[in-house]
Amino acid sequence: MRPLDLTEKDPSKKITIYFEGKAYEAYEGEKIAVALLANGVYWLTTSTEGRKRGAFYFGPLPMVINGVKNTDGRKTPAKEGMRIERQNYGEFQEDVRIDEEKPLLRYVVDVAVIGAGPAGLGAVLEMQEHLTVALIEERSWLGGDFWLKGIRQEGFDGEPQEVISGMRAKFNQNVRLLLKTSALGVFDEGEYFLIPAVRGNQLIEILAKRVVLATGAVDNILLFENNDMPGVFRRAFALEVMNLWGVAPGRKVAVVGSRPEEMTVELERWGIDYVVVPNPKRAEGKESVERLIDMNGNTYEVDAVIVADGRRPDINPITQAGGRLRFRRGYYMPVLDAYHRIREGIYAAGSAVSIKPHYANYIEGRLAGARILKEFSFDAEPCIYEEKLREYEPEAVPLHRIESGSMNLEDVQICGCDVSLKKVHDAVESGISDLQIIKRLTHLAMGFCQGRFCLFNGALLVSQKTGVDMARIDLPVARPPIKNVRMKAVARRD
């Protein structure tokens, strides 16, 4: 077994890959970032300003793979003999030829459901008997965040992966499943909504009469010095490497953030040594994390840090599609009408709406599905789901005090695109109190994640420094494409 393997891998899939000229054991189909992690390699790419970066916190992961620069190390599966190198964010392939235009794929359905977590699955199962549905999911699995959990979750009968497989088995011929497919946005197109999406470089257009945004939540980003260092993990990535790939984030890990329990139960299950550090100040190490220092000056010798600070709704798909937001329970959430819509024709469900148990998200998906059935004049009983949903009070997510006084702000990364907390902090200190302007002066929320991971902390800082209520901040709206897309994938004229 490789240094960080938790499980025995299928020996028939064993291959060799080369990273920076050195041979490593990998398994066919493993994502490159995971294969290298299993070998204890954390530092995979370098940011524009020269900061070492790994695969598992934020920022893009451009790598040179078989001589091709700017290839995504998070998405590319390992193959025998693959040669992989680090690169700098700014490097790209200069000799690209545009291939012949691939034929466009186009599907016309009654409903497009974006996101195949419990909410999206609930919506599909509710509607599939009467309506045609396209289910669009960016990742390679169904079940979203729920699928990543290794232990039973309240409300469901069975292990998460069993539950999801059971749901998938129920899909009928009305469901068109599009995995590894990223929706780029929702556009109005006459009586329809047009959802362009890409799978690799294949452009797919989905025309639907109704849309369900079951686009989920994003992990909260914790601000401490060198929080972007290789070896720092967001909770979802930590869950993914352990529970999907059978690889440990490290031999001894520190768990930080306000929701350590969610992570510690999983670490215990795998027998991974951990320490919970409530107040991290600084991660240190040469190429990746070697130690974590807390605000009281205690030093913990660890080789990985997992940020388990809960999640907040991903507001980008909501605002791009024309939804409005309000601030409650410590996060921005969509304003819904009495029918659970952000506007006519577009429904929202699951942790895209509020943070609550997976089962409640599933019920909310069912509810959205039932509402749509009624719109199409089929029998449905949304009230039952509505009542059930009322049993779950959404969670409040705590707002951290940003300790700008006690940290070296230059080393704290608010955003994976080289926006340090110092840049944002200095802009606010210079008297600019408008997040819209701070965004443009510092490039906060203008990079790869379009603010998904950084905008909230920007708003929080502005609010804490200026005393402006979070609810009153003029929050930038997400622009299409809501997921990064290569120009050649959408280059066409009709």
Add this chain to the structure above:
Amino acid sequence: MAERSEILIIGGGITGVALAHELARRGEDVVLLEKRFIGSGSTFRCGTGIRQQFNDEANVRLMKRSVELWKRYSEEYGFSFQQTGYLFLLYDEEEVEEFRRNIAIQNRFGVPTRLITPEEAKEIVPLLDISEVIAASWNPTDGKADPFHSTAAFALHAKEMGARLYERTEVKDIIVENGEIKGVKTSRGLFKTGIVVNATNAWAKLINAMAGIRTKIPIEPYKHQAVITQPIKPGSINPMVISFRYGHAYLTQTAHGGVVGGVGYEEGPTYDLSPSYEFLKEVSYYFTKIIPALGDLLILRTWAGYYAKTPDSNAAIGRINEVDEFYIAAGFSGHGFMMAPAVAEMMADLITKGRTSLPAWWFDPYRFERGELRTTAIQMG
């Protein structure tokens, strides 16, 4: 008590802010009102380009002065302005002929534009596909500036010199008594003044109407969109590259590293600003024709802003005599960012001295009513 100022500017885009800055520099008592935040109109949505390659004397002279001012203020205030040139790619004899004529005008006023070969163009931007290009019009003294830091710098220094800038203050009405301006009503109360400047560009007709102006000044808002890619190595695409052949495309690399630009795709008149999927496809199609390597880059976002258009693509700048004293500087189409420093100087001359050595006559707001349209100014996108 209502606040009072000698001069009141409506609109906090680059035009209004640069004018507030220039007036404050001259010691004038000035207030600026912006309904949202500084730059929120078209300014923060622009393509950053600054060129002197126009097709008439007035625009060439105005832009020559503007470039001098861009240079001076970027050095003084420390924002990014780079003279990395404008490179128009030309694909047939007819285009070349037209540019020859433009170059002659530009050269006459000291703008060093020249025709170069496709190979020379490729030396300037090695990523170009020049297989269909037969020549290029090249002026190395054109350039680009960071709209965010430049506008913010003008605002900051305007304030330091005594201008009062109010954001989130929307003008709702203009009070005129016996043909004289008394003040403006806003979402934050009354502001008294004797002189109003309409610097609201895409919204100019609404402000004119508030003052009861009947003179025909046709300025209409058209939706234009832009795209930006992931940041790439600095210096990959230095100049603004233009191709009328490929969708009226313009593109360059920002100081931050992303490739920014747009195409001629236009919708309007409309106040809608939602970015469209058609634009996303079209801009990608044309950009990858001009520079194939762009195909590999990730698109980070698209957005829309206004081209405030007049029938001849030249702005309306000057004094309106129907009420005393009302000025307008609006209708900048796709070139209001680049002109702002010179327009500010010209307007400040008109307001404080009643005359200017810059070619204000070309932008005469009465020309529409008189049916004296100018040659249509070259427009990007």
